[in-house]
Every structure is written in structure tokens, then in C-alpha cells.
Amino acid sequence: MKKVLDIKNLYFAYKNEYVLKNINLEVYQRDFLAIIGPNGGGKSTLLKLILGLLKPTKGKIELFEKKVGYVPQNTDININFPIKTWEVVSLGFKPNKKLKIKVEKLLKEVGLEGYFDKKLDELSGGQRQRVFIARALFLEPKLLLLDEPTSSLDPSSTKNIYELLKELNKNITIIVISHNIFVTVKYASKIAYINKTIYMHNSPKFDLKNKDKEHFCEIELMDLLGESFE
Numbered sequence: 001m002k003k004v005l006d007i008k009n010l011y012f013a014y015k016n017e018y019v020l021k022n023i024n025l026e027v028y029q030r031d032f033l034a035i036i037g038p039n040g041g042g043k044s045t046l047l048k049l050i051l052g053l054l055k056p057t058k059g060k061i062e063l064f065e066k067k068v069g070y071v072p073q074n075t076d077i078n079i080n081f082p083i084k085t086w087e088v089v090s091l092g093f094k095p096n097k098k099l100k101i102k103v104e105k106l107l108k109e110v111g112l113e114g115y116f117d118k119k120l121d122e123l124s125g126g127q128r129q130r131v132f133i134a135r136a137l138f139l140e141p142k143l144l145l146l147d148e149p150t151s152s153l154d155p156s157s158t159k160n161i162y163e164l165l166k167e168l169n170k171n172i173t174i175i176v177i178s179h180n181i182f183v184t185v186k187y188a189s190k191i192a193y194i195n196k197t198i199y200m201h202n203s204p205k206f207d208l209k210n211k212d213k214e215h216f217c218e219i220e221l222m223d224l225l226g227e228s229f230e
Contacts, residue, residue: 002028002029003028003029003064004031004065005025005026006026006060006064007060008060008062009023010023010025010056010061011057011058012042012054013057019196020042020194020196022059022197023194023197025192027173029142031173031174031175031190032165032176032189033176033188033190033192034185034187034192035047035175042196043147043177047147047177050145050175051145065141067143068142069136069139069141069143069144069172070147071136071145071147073147079120084118085116085118086100086104086116089106090102090135093138106138110130110131110133110134110137111160111164126153126154126157126160126161129157129161133146143175144168144172144174144175146174146175147176147177148177148178149161150183151179155183158180166187
């Protein structure tokens, strides 16, 4: 499988304080990588480094896909502003017939067929999040990064968003930051626990006897308690 992302010996510091230390990570085509960890552990910082919004203090990031979509944690869109769904999806592009056909196709892909002319404030939180995902898909990315895409959604909407991501994952590599570990593990093929350093989990079942004694996160706890991954 083709490698999409290769991070080697990555360090990043704000001023003199390291937020990330010795991060090594490989992501391949059609991986579904979930990133978990505590607040302030460096998860969002890592996404910004991958996107090139920040530069590593030390180490190397190789991104092998030119087309990358990004759904930030805060979309910075005032939902009370009188803007329609199709305008959000194609924001920054001159409207024409071809563009509108493309937007209609994207809205159908994310489960919003028939919502083309709906105003943003007429949509539910889950529907708005689908609009923002459609916007990220507008440039036909091969890699999609999402920062807490379900942080303000109810359990039903959260599940629907992850079902959508699972479907998109058939053709797109996905990296998602999430605090909802119980939902995430059901969809991710790989899980990275980040708290300044990184610990990878490539399987939903682990041998705790051979685990690094310095690392024990929610994944190990779920396994220890017999939490179902099905």
C-alpha cells in the first residue's frame, strides 16, 4: 500500500517548552487513523504541522499527497449569517453551472441531497458538520484531516458522522482527532495516543503483559475491562 504520510523524529516547541517529542508515524492509503489523548497533549498541533501551518522544531514530515482536505475544530462560520449550503461548500469559487453540479454531487455524497438552497441556520448540528465535510471534499482530496468533528454533536449524530467517514474511507485516507474513544475504536484501523509522545495501537486487541509499563491509556483500560470492539 502506498505511503501517504511519514513523520520521523519530530519535535515541536512553543517558545522553549516542547509540546511534541520524538513523534514517529507512518500513514498509508485508506488508513483510518484516530488520534486520542488529553487536552494539551499536542493532537491539534500535530495536525497543523502536517498541514504546514507550523514548522517542526526538529525532525521531518513527508506528505506524499498534494490534495489534502481539512475540517477544523472551529469552522469560524456564523450560522446566523444568511449563507446557503451550496455557498459554504464552494466558498471562494466563482459560481457557475459546472460548480453547482459538483456541489449537488458532494451534498448527495454526504447525505444532504435536497439541501442545496437551505440556509445554514436551518440545519441541525450534524447536518452542518456534513456541509463542512463536503466543503473539505470540494478539491477532491486523497487525505482528509478532521479535528474533533463531533465534539458538539449528540450520540446519534456522532455515529452518523463516523458512518459517513467510514464510507469516505473506501477512497480517502482519514486522520481524525477524537475524544469519543468508545465510538472511535469501532471505525479506526489505527489509533495513536498522543500526550507529547506517541503510542500506536494497530489492533483492537492487545497483549497487556507485553505492553510498555510507562503507557496505559483508555485503549488498554477498555481491553482490560473487556469492552467490546464490535
